[in-house]
Amino acid sequence: MLWTMTKKSPANTPSTPVATPVPASDPAAGEKLSKVQLIEQVAQRTSLSKQDASRAVDAALSAIAEALKGGKTVGLPGLGTLDVRATAAxxxxxxxTAEKIQxxxxKKVGFKVATDLKKAL
Incomplete structure (x- = not known):
């Protein structure tokens, strides 16, 4: 279960945060697909064992990371495009501390969502 922090009313102890549960079905809850869940879905959809699906997912993620480290753009059809972008000083x-720093x-990794996926959201 996810929790959010809310403040009590002024009549109660001011600025004391109180944890309140957020239902998991709430779209704003920010549910995340874990790597384990991804591997399970790959295994189900491809008839691979979970061990083979795990190796396949690891290999795909490794290949994507290596391409990005090499400065290449990675296109994932139906999902989007990953690329390396320069950030200015x-x-x-x-x-x-409010100390001014330079x-x-x-560099950062940028992502552009595919048009079809963007329309479907």
Whole structure:
């Protein structure tokens, strides 16, 4: 079960967070498909054993990661496209201390959703 933090009313202890359950069926709950669940679904849909499906999923994820590390774009038909994007150097503020810092340029992985999937959402 997922939990969210809410504040009590001012009549009660102010700013004391109280955990309240969020139903799992709530679309805003942010359900996540775990790797184990993904492997189970691959095994069911392909008639592979869970061990073989696990190796297949691991191999696919490894191939995607290696391609991205090599600076390549990875197209996943029906899902979208992963690519490496450069980020510019910028000024930032350190949380908690309000100290101004310089954030160096870097790289990040970007994802563009496929048009068909975007329409289906």
């Amino acid at each position: 910028r000024n930032g503020v350190r949380p908690g 954030i160096p340029a870097g």
